[in-house]
Amino acid sequence: GENVEQHPSTLSVQEGDSAVIKCTYSDSASNYFPWYKQELGKRPQLIIDIRSNVGEKKDQRIAVTLNKTAKHFSLHITETQPEDSAVYFCAATPGGYQKVTFGIGTKLQVIP
Amino acid sequence: GAVVSQHPSRVICKSGTSVKIECRSLDFQATTMFWYRQFPKQSLMLMATSNEGSKATYEQGVEKDKFLINHASLTLSTLTVTSAHPEDSSFYICSARDLGHSTDTQYFGPGTRLTVL
Numbered sequence: 001g002e003n004v005e006q007h008p009s010t011l012s013v014q015e016g017d018s019a020v021i022k023c024t025y026s027d028s029a030s031n032y033f034p035w036y037k038q039e040l041g042k043r044p045q046l047i048i049d050i051r052s053n054v055g056e057k058k059d060q061r062i063a064v065t066l067n068k069t070a071k072h073f074s075l076h077i078t079e080t081q082p083e084d085s086a087v088y089f090c091a092a093t094p095g096g097y098q099k100v101t102f103g104i105g106t107k108l109q110v111i112p
Numbered sequence: 113g114a115v116v117s118q119h120p121s122r123v124i125c126k127s128g129t130s131v132k133i134e135c136r137s138l139d140f141q142a143t144t145m146f147w148y149r150q151f152p153k154q155s156l157m158l159m160a161t162s163n164e165g166s167k168a169t170y171e172q173g174v175e176k177d178k179f180l181i182n183h184a185s186l187t188l189s190t191l192t193v194t195s196a197h198p199e200d201s202s203f204y205i206c207s208a209r210d211l212g213h214s215t216d217t218q219y220f221g222p223g224t225r226l227t228v229l
Contacts, residue, residue, distance in 0.1 A: 032216040034216075034217065034218070041223075041225075042223070043205060043220040043221060043222045043223055044156070044205070044220050046218075046219075049216075049217065089155060097143070097144045099146065099161060100146070100218060101158075102156045103155065104154070105155050107153075
């Protein structure tokens with residue numbers, strides 16, 4: 001089955017700096033890679049996703065890159081703000097109705 | 113985006129009792145829903161895949177007789193924790209995919225915090 005590794009587990013940055021979270025996956029059949037943000041006690045919210053036929057995707061301050069050959073994908077947050085503080089999960093799936101495998105999560109703290 | 117609801121949001125029960133959690137897709141149809149369990153400061157662990165009109169598919173190590181799943185319609189799946197024990201205390205979250213779109217995006221419910229005394 002799929003195995004998703006995520007690091008770092010915790011990340012502290014100063015407000016305005018960039019944050020990068022990295023993930024690797026093991027199953028070459030995976031072709032859809034969503035990123036979720038979860039605030040304490042709340043549901044995970046999709047913030048960005050990328051498919052295997054795309055190398056990079058950007059949405060305002062958030063970007064995701066994918067290296068399918070190396071089975072790496074990363075989340076980049078620029079100009080971080082205190083409200084970006086949360087736990088971020090990467091995930092991978094072959095798509096369709098197959099299950100999604102989540103990384104362990106990264107707790108991001110943005111220091112004002 | 114698509115909306116998924118869960119009920120109840122919080123439940124406290126005594127050991128040995130059963131608890132039912134409902135997951136509903138409010139504005140779309142979902143042939144497949146997923147049930148996750150999340151312990152504090154940990155990731156989401158898939159428990160089972162709930163399929164409308166058929167038996168659920170359970171992940172390895174998840175007792176199907178303890179965690180009963182029923183997906184009776186395209187908008188409702190239920191998880192029943194039977195003979196609950198304190199170690200079943202956790203945050204249970206469901207998710208669903210929107211049949212009407214080709215996207216693989218999963219939409220999550222708000223979660224149910226179960227405390228077993």
